[in-house]
Amino acid sequence: MGAISDASRNRVSAPLAALTAAAMALPGVHARAADLPGANPLTLYGSHLDYSESGGRMHVRVNEGTATVPVGDRVLLVADALQDLISGASPIFNAPGPNGQPQQVLSGASVNDRRNAGDIGASLFWAENQLTLRQGWSHENDYKSTWTSIEARTFLNQKDTTLAAGFAFNDDGVSTHDTPDDFKTRIKRDFFVGVTQVIDERSLIELSLEYSHSNGYLSDPYKLVFVQSTGLLPDARPGQRRQTAVTGKYLLYVPQIDSALQVIGSLSNDNWGIDAGALEVQLKKELPGQWLINGGGRYYAQSSADFYQPLFQAPPADGLHTSDYRMAGFGSVSWLAGVTKQLTPNFSVQFSAERSYRRYALRWGGAGFSGDNYIWSFYLVTLQAQF
Amino acid sequence: MLGLYRHPFRAMGSRCELRLYARSEQEASAAAHGAAADVQRLEAKYSRYRDDSVTAAINRVGATGGAIAVDDETASLLDYGATCFAQSDGLFDLTSGVLREAWGAHCRGLPGAGTLERLLQRVGWDKLRWSRPCLEFLLPGMELDFGGVVKEYAADRAAVICAEAGIRHGLVDLGGDIRIIGPHPDGAPWRVGIQHPRRPDGVMATLDVARGAVATSGDYERYLAIDGRRYCHIVSPRTGMPVQGLAGVSVLAQECVVAGSATTIAMLMEARGPVWLEEVGLPHVWMDQDERVGGTYGAAVR
Numbered sequence: 001m002g003a004i005s006d007a008s009r010n011r012v013s014a015p016l017a018a019l020t021a022a023a024m025a026l027p028g029v030h031a032r033a034a035d036l037p038g039a040n041p042l043t044l045y046g047s048h049l050d051y052s053e054s055g056g057r058m059h060v061r062v063n064e065g066t067a068t069v070p071v072g073d074r075v076l077l078v079a080d081a082l083q084d085l086i087s088g089a090s091p092i093f094n095a096p097g098p099n100g101q102p103q104q105v106l107s108g109a110s111v112n113d114r115r116n117a118g119d120i121g122a123s124l125f126w127a128e129n130q131l132t133l134r135q136g137w138s139h140e141n142d143y144k145s146t147w148t149s150i151e152a153r154t155f156l157n158q159k160d161t162t163l164a165a166g167f168a169f170n171d172d173g174v175s176t177h178d179t180p181d182d183f184k185t186r187i188k189r190d191f192f193v194g195v196t197q198v199i200d201e202r203s204l205i206e207l208s209l210e211y212s213h214s215n216g217y218l219s220d221p222y223k224l225v226f227v228q229s230t231g232l233l234p235d236a237r238p239g240q241r242r243q244t245a246v247t248g249k250y251l252l253y254v255p256q257i258d259s260a261l262q263v264i265g266s267l268s269n270d271n272w273g274i275d276a277g278a279l280e281v282q283l284k285k286e287l288p289g290q291w292l293i294n295g296g297g298r299y300y301a302q303s304s305a306d307f308y309q310p311l312f313q314a315p316p317a318d319g320l321h322t323s324d325y326r327m328a329g330f331g332s333v334s335w336l337a338g339v340t341k342q343l344t345p346n347f348s349v350q351f352s353a354e355r356s357y358r359r360y361a362l363r364w365g366g367a368g369f370s371g372d373n374y375i376w377s378f379y380l381v382t383l384q385a386q387f
Numbered sequence: 388m389l390g391l392y393r394h395p396f397r398a399m400g401s402r403c404e405l406r407l408y409a410r411s412e413q414e415a416s417a418a419a420h421g422a423a424a425d426v427q428r429l430e431a432k433y434s435r436y437r438d439d440s441v442t443a444a445i446n447r448v449g450a451t452g453g454a455i456a457v458d459d460e461t462a463s464l465l466d467y468g469a470t471c472f473a474q475s476d477g478l479f480d481l482t483s484g485v486l487r488e489a490w491g492a493h494c495r496g497l498p499g500a501g502t503l504e505r506l507l508q509r510v511g512w513d514k515l516r517w518s519r520p521c522l523e524f525l526l527p528g529m530e531l532d533f534g535g536v537v538k539e540y541a542a543d544r545a546a547v548i549c550a551e552a553g554i555r556h557g558l559v560d561l562g563g564d565i566r567i568i569g570p571h572p573d574g575a576p577w578r579v580g581i582q583h584p585r586r587p588d589g590v591m592a593t594l595d596v597a598r599g600a601v602a603t604s605g606d607y608e609r610y611l612a613i614d615g616r617r618y619c620h621i622v623s624p625r626t627g628m629p630v631q632g633l634a635g636v637s638v639l640a641q642e643c644v645v646a647g648s649a650t651t652i653a654m655l656m657e658a659r660g661p662v663w664l665e666e667v668g669l670p671h672v673w674m675d676q677d678e679r680v681g682g683t684y685g686a687a688v689r
Binding site for chain 1: 393395397410411412413415416420437459461463464466467469470473474536540543544547548572573575629640641642644648649666667668669
């Protein structure tokens, strides 16, 4: 039901006419039609991300562009394209050092990869519901991926409660530079459910549960393991992985400091034996002149995979073995900070930076070694324009 | 993709909130800051408590009698006050603020008849001469109070500022005075719950509002309880006594300032308030002091 019934609109009484005329004379009570921006809702985003690891290791640059355009009131179309360039070296395996301790062996400055990816999608809106379908592709010399996702959201209680559920299917092919045409299949299915609840005018909470199931070739074709008795063997992981993760997010506006506090915690577990937890705390504050600053920290820790060892004495009986540093037990501490400036109503620029310290000593449990300790940092520049 | 962003803040002695649908937090924040800054500007400009406010400058002249020239915005508000005075048969009166001396929060008992009589001599829009831009107090000891219109006026302006910043869907809520920027993105109206005048956590009515404004006035917002009787903050400039009759009234109009003055006038009309609202022809809902509910917004009243 509209605010003003047709009956009362048709019959304007003398008092109402007088009050309305006096109200119309007040400055700024009605928008002047000429001041209203035109209905040209195409939105474009562009961003550039730069990621680098200490010690001349990986360097990744990502350029991304996104366009959204509504079609009528019920459909929103989205297209996204990105290109990333990866260069540098990464650990291939660990070899015993002079004192018997493992030492990382990096690839030479060999990796130089370009990835092109994109996706298209549509969101449909009806009543208090939203359905989003997306289809994406990603391509590089030794990795290709096709994915499809569907996500449904429904808004309840005057939009104070949002329920969400989604499914994504990834069909990937993995090869190597040496055998570029020999693609091995990797399939991943992701399911998630989530709820967002506005608690009051100052706080909201979000909870989500995610389950993913992967099968196929899940090893890393570029990684090797050093086995004392036999020498180097290719990385070999189970053909199935099941991961469960739960994430909670709490947002609180603190009027005393005119800032928003954001706390995100997550726990995950998989059948490879990796348990992981993360806690991130950030403070966001708006400053006069359309500035937004944020800063905070993140702690992450994981245990090692059951089939991980920095070095192996003999080949394990089940044939599964990895020395990939990402499968090791480790923890990390990160600092993050950012600043956003709204330059005009249609144009904003954002800069954010993060620096992380990976430490074996902070691991959740399991195996690992301090030779994997390193520092990485990245910065992200986002230009956002809206037309 | 539009997201709903909430921007709570305090101003004009009330909890305020902007609810804006925007494409990004930055877009919402840019609009919200512009709107909130204007609300704060008006609060400072028309505060009774600040020596540097326009209200204080006017009242310094009012204390002694004399004339003052005012700026355009203040002149438009005075014109609006003059219209309300005329349309309410003199009940809506920007000069009635001095009666707070008898009924303010500091009062411990009923004022004597002599006190009210003395104060009423200093009340009356017709005791000043308003000829834009010049306001002349013909008697000393008078005061103006823009409190009855500024909050609603600020809500209207805040909504327009958000609309001019590109917001199509959202609302401005200044302590229950609400101006809609536009309905939810799917066209659904905003659901506005009106507080029950006698049950602090109860709802008297739920109004679905897609455009325009809603304002509410009631005897429960600020009142004195003396010997078990409720004396509300809305005081009749005729008798000097707090109004009786209606416990609460909400009015819908295109502009919040019109909705707000209609609620105040209906309260001041006391038992005649519902009839007056009927004549004015704005959708409304009311509850009287015997908790009877009525109005023309029947379908949504529950």
